[in-house]
Amino acid sequence: MKEEIILIIDDDASIRDGCNQTLKREGYTVFTAAQGAQGIKTAREVRPCMAFIDLKMPGIPGDEVLNIISEDIPDIVLVVITGYASIISAVESMKKGAYDYLPKPFTPDQLRAVTRRGLEHRGLRIQARKLKEERDRMERGFITFVSHEMRSPLVTVQQYMEALKAVAGDSLGDDVLDIAQRSSKRIQGLQDMIEHWLDISRIGGDSFLKDRASLDLSSIMHNSIEEMRLLCEKRGISVTYDTHDSLPAVMGDEASILRVFVNIIGNASKYTPREGRISIRDEYDDYYVSMHISDTGSGIPEDHLAFLFEPFYQVKGRQQEYRGSGLGLTFCKRIMDAHKGRIEASSEQGKGTTFSLRFPR
Amino acid sequence: MEKKKILLIDDDRDFLAATQLILKSGGYEVFLAENGKSGLEQAKAIAPDLIIVDMMMETWSEGFDVVSKLRTSESGKKIPLIMLSAVDLNGPYSSFEAPEGVPSVDLALNKPISAEDLLKYTGQLLA
Numbered sequence: 001m002k003e004e005i006i007l008i009i010d011d012d013a014s015i016r017d018g019c020n021q022t023l024k025r026e027g028y029t030v031f032t033a034a035q036g037a038q039g040i041k042t043a044r045e046v047r048p049c050m051a052f053i054d055l056k057m058p059g060i061p062g063d064e065v066l067n068i069i070s071e072d073i074p075d076i077v078l079v080v081i082t083g084y085a086s087i088i089s090a091v092e093s094m095k096k097g098a099y100d101y102l103p104k105p106f107t108p109d110q111l112r113a114v115t116r117r118g119l120e121h122r123g124l125r126i127q128a129r130k131l132k133e134e135r136d137r138m139e140r141g142f143i144t145f146v147s148h149e150m151r152s153p154l155v156t157v158q159q160y161m162e163a164l165k166a167v168a169g170d171s172l173g174d175d176v177l178d179i180a181q182r183s184s185k186r187i188q189g190l191q192d193m194i195e196h197w198l199d200i201s202r203i204g205g206d207s208f209l210k211d212r213a214s215l216d217l218s219s220i221m222h223n224s225i226e227e228m229r230l231l232c233e234k235r236g237i238s239v240t241y242d243t244h245d246s247l248p249a250v251m252g253d254e255a256s257i258l259r260v261f262v263n264i265i266g267n268a269s270k271y272t273p274r275e276g277r278i279s280i281r282d283e284y285d286d287y288y289v290s291m292h293i294s295d296t297g298s299g300i301p302e303d304h305l306a307f308l309f310e311p312f313y314q315v316k317g318r319q320q321e322y323r324g325s326g327l328g329l330t331f332c333k334r335i336m337d338a339h340k341g342r343i344e345a346s347s348e349q350g351k352g353t354t355f356s357l358r359f360p361r
Numbered sequence: 362m363e364k365k366k367i368l369l370i371d372d373d374r375d376f377l378a379a380t381q382l383i384l385k386s387g388g389y390e391v392f393l394a395e396n397g398k399s400g401l402e403q404a405k406a407i408a409p410d411l412i413i414v415d416m417m418m419e420t421w422s423e424g425f426d427v428v429s430k431l432r433t434s435e436s437g438k439k440i441p442l443i444m445l446s447a448v449d450l451n452g453p454y455s456s457f458e459a460p461e462g463v464p465s466v467d468l469a470l471n472k473p474i475s476a477e478d479l480l481k482y483t484g485q486l487l488a
Contacts, residue, residue, distance in 0.1 A: 148417060151447045151472075156375045158473035163382035166476035 009039030010054040022108040036060030077118040196327035224261035236274035242281040250359040268295035294354040300347040309333040364390040368409035370400035372418040397427040416446035441486040
């Protein structure tokens with residue numbers, strides 16, 4: 001006796017009986033229903049592997065039965081039985097998630113073949129899903145493992161530097177303290193790099209962007225500017241934002257978009273001299289909402305623009321003082337990709353750089 | 362005046378050593394435990410005034426287990442506790458899936474922690 005349960009939903013008693021007999025002889029457990037509502041009820045109770053559904057029945061239409069069952073019973077294989085052997089209705093059903101169709105009249109051989117194929121397909125589908133789940137689980141585990149194993153030694157070294165200052169701070173000369181300070185700073189840089197690298201790895205996962213919501217980009221921009229205000233003030237740079245009152249909403253993940261904005265503003269502030277300006281404006285049309293972030297910095301040579309979003313790419317000759325992890329713009333690009341958006345840089349030497357972020361509406 | 366006793370629980374020996382140096386420079390008597398079990402035993406034996414425990418040790422939740430056991434024991438119910446973690450504690454425990462019914466700690470801090478902050482917080486909790 002096979003374990004597979006098969007459900008036949010058809011208002012035609014001869015079809016129900018015929019299918020029942022043929023499939024029982026093959027060893028399947030068969031349930032039948034004469035109309036849609038009864039079929040849905042039975043499906044919920046017995047949770048079949050496969051269901052044959054007549055498209056044309058009195059009561060609930062067959063395609064609606066198909067929809068409900070495919071939502072209720074994961075992994076079920078659905079085959080539509082179509083009386084008016086029209087290819088159009090069959091194609092419509094396939095679009096709605098049916099795996100195959102059987103045009104009436106059909107032979108027991110045809111029924112057996114479709115059943116075997118459908119169940120095989122189901123087996124492969126379940127296997128593929130399990131493999132994918134396993135892979136996702138391993139990836140997540142790996143990321144967590146790496147983050148812990150790589151952070152631990154760094155954390156410990158930093159703690160020793162702190163201990164050094166606590167224990168011997170007063171007796172150390174300024175030159176030695178300076179060395180300790182510089183070491184701490186470089187270790188912090190390495191730690192930031194690991195954090196950024198982990199952020200970027202996480203973007204690849206399926207769980208990323210699951211919590212998409214309808215967002216007002218202008219309020220996220222205001223928050224980003226607020227977050228960067230002190231830093232910009234310290235660097236002597238003014239920030240202005242010219243916004244439309246009713247910017248259309250976009251779908252996305254608020255936290256990561258905020259980090260993209262903060263990143264771009266932070267970058268602009270690094271490469272803009274004192275008394276400089278960062279001016280931000282938004283615009284939209286029927287399809288996109290865009291943010292443009294411009295600075296009055298030294299600009300980026302044109303031949304570098306295409307590589308800005310590559311990991312660890314550094315434009316030579318720029319200030320070393322604010323050297324970052326080399327992953328900030330890569331992070332931004334990945335986030336924009338995940339939102340099906342675009343990020344581009346344009347620049348004029350000596351005048352400044354503009355980063356444009358475009359989100360689909 | 363007798364020195365206040367602090368028990369440090371962490372599976373990283375170097376982290377213990379470094380943190381011990383900082384706490385000693387602040388005038389505390391420091392006891393070390395390299396795992397949760399030894400930490401719980403020492404907590405009972407020496408009756409510390411403050412316990413600092415790492416969240417992830419041998420297992421991800423070893424720190425939580427230690428805190429739970431301390432909080433349900435008669436002697437450990439009221440001892441001030443600091444939870445330390447190298448994973449981001451954006452608001453206590455948030456980026457880590459905390460087990461059901463996580464017991465309260467007095468402070469959750471990120472590793473590494475500056476000597477200045479560590480001594481400030483321990484001073485506050487022991488005041």
